[in-house]
Amino acid sequence: MKKPNSKLTKSDLEILEKTSDDDLLEIFPNHTRSFLRRQKRLIGKPIPVREQIEYDKTLIKSKKKLSTVDKKYKQLLDMNEELVKKLEAVNNLSGGFSPIRINSSSSHDSEATAVLVASDWHIEEEIKAGTVNGLNEFNLGIGKVRVERFFQNSLKLIKKEKKDCVIKNIVLALLGDFISGNIHDELLETSQLEPIFASILVQNQIAGGIDYLLDNTDCDIIIPCCSGNHSRITKKSRVSTETGNAIETFIYSNLAWHYKNNKRVKFILQEGYFVYLDVYGFILRFHHGHNMRYMGGVGGISIPVNKAINQWNKSKRADIDVFGHWHQKLDGGNYVCNGSLIGYNAFALSIKASCEKPTQTFFLIDKLEGKTIVAPIYLNK
Numbered sequence: 302m303k304k305p306n307s308k309l310t311k312s313d314l315e316i317l318e319k320t321s322d323d324d325l326l327e328i329f330p331n332h333t334r335s336f337l338r339r340q341k342r343l344i345g346k347p348i349p350v351r352e353q354i355e356y357d358k359t360l361i362k363s364k365k366k367l368s369t370v371d372k373k374y375k376q377l378l379d380m381n382e383e384l385v386k387k388l389e390a391v392n393n394l395s396g397g398f399s400p401i402r403i404n405s406s407s408s409h410d411s412e413a414t415a416v417l418v419a420s421d422w423h424i425e426e427e428i429k430a431g432t433v434n435g436l437n438e439f440n441l442g443i444g445k446v447r448v449e450r451f452f453q454n455s456l457k458l459i460k461k462e463k464k465d466c467v468i469k470n471i472v473l474a475l476l477g478d479f480i481s482g483n484i485h486d487e488l489l490e491t492s493q494l495e496p497i498f499a500s501i502l503v504q505n506q507i508a509g510g511i512d513y514l515l516d517n518t519d520c521d522i523i524i525p526c527c528s529g530n531h532s533r534i535t536k537k538s539r540v541s542t543e544t545g546n547a548i549e550t551f552i553y554s555n556l557a558w559h560y561k562n563n564k565r566v567k568f569i570l571q572e573g574y575f576v577y578l579d580v581y582g583f584i585l586r587f588h589h590g591h592n593m594r595y596m597g598g599v600g601g602i603s604i605p606v607n608k609a610i611n612q613w614n615k616s617k618r619a620d621i622d623v624f625g626h627w628h629q630k631l632d633g634g635n636y637v638c639n640g641s642l643i644g645y646n647a648f649a650l651s652i653k654a655s656c657e658k659p660t661q662t663f664f665l666i667d668k669l670e671g672k673t674i675v676a677p678i679y680l681n682k
Contacts, residue, residue, distance in 0.1 A: 420476035420625030421641035425499035452510040476527025477589040526553040590624030
């Protein structure tokens with residue numbers, strides 16, 4: 302927009318007087334045509350007051366409009382400057398993209414011990430699919446397959462982890478309830494074998510698994526042994542004499558005798574409820590898990606487990622508790638609860654327990670970090 306201006310110099314007026322109307326704007330581009338014509342007519346004549354007032358009003362309005370235009374123009378300039386900066390930033394990012402190289406680590410940078418947790422096989426107990434709405438089925442044949450898959454899938458996990466770290470030792474934790482026994486009258490009806498024959502079967506299955514690990518790894522095998530509550534030969538649980546009244550104690554003793562001359566196998570037989578094991582300075586406390594009391598509740602077993610661990614640590618501290626009994630896989634940070642090989646049964650359904658697939662547990666104790674990888678060992682495939 303052209304700015305009207307009433308101030309023309311004397312020389313301007315002389316030029317204006319000699320210039321045709323058509324050429325005015327070329328010589329005076331900063332003035333409007335009407336203004337220049339009016340000035341030309343008024344040369345040598347006084348400007349009427351009314352006309353001067355009207356012109357001044359027009360001038361004021363024009364200045365206001367110009368002020369608004371200036372503000373908008375400044376705003377547009379600011380926006381343009383911001384967009385230019387953003388564009389420069391984008392160009393710098395795309396032009397200066399330089400990924401940091403991550404070097405390959407050596408598989409010998411770390412060392413760990415693999416822990417295999419075996420418990421709650423209940424090998425002779427039968428589960429008919431109809432009693433659990435088709436959610437599970439178990440018998441001697443299915444049990445045999447699941448035991449084989451426990452050791453086969455454990456080996457797969459060990460080999461997988463050995464690609465990235467050194468594993469010299471395997472801890473095979475035998476935590477009890479490998480047989481169901483006769484502690485409940487109902488078991489006399491649902492068991493496919495008497496307790497002694499079931500014990501012989503389990504003993505041979507565990508020995509076959511140990512041989513499988515010895516044949517397919519170069520690791521030493523440490524075997525902490527805990528009896529469960531199902532293998533007892535007494536009607537009620539004992540406290541100080543529980544181990545001596547458990548058929549599983551006899552199973553473990555037979556296995557220890559069988560491997561007594563094998564330098565790669567070491568059994569740790571319990572006398573009390575706990576078995577403690579030091580792995581790289583991290584203390585593992587193994588037990589079956591039946592000495593913790595859970596009376597139901599929305600928090601699950603985590604609250605009573607942590608209460609029990611807190612009390613036990615007052616007498617002898619452990620970094621990780623490892624137990625079974627509850628037939629559920631759970632990594633609580635400072636504890637690992639093992640699943641079961643038998644899986645969901647009518648008792649679990651009656652107490653409204655969660656329906657879990659049959660699993661056992663694998664985890665690593667890293668030499669520097671402690672417990673790291675925790676994984677289920679699936680038994681159905």
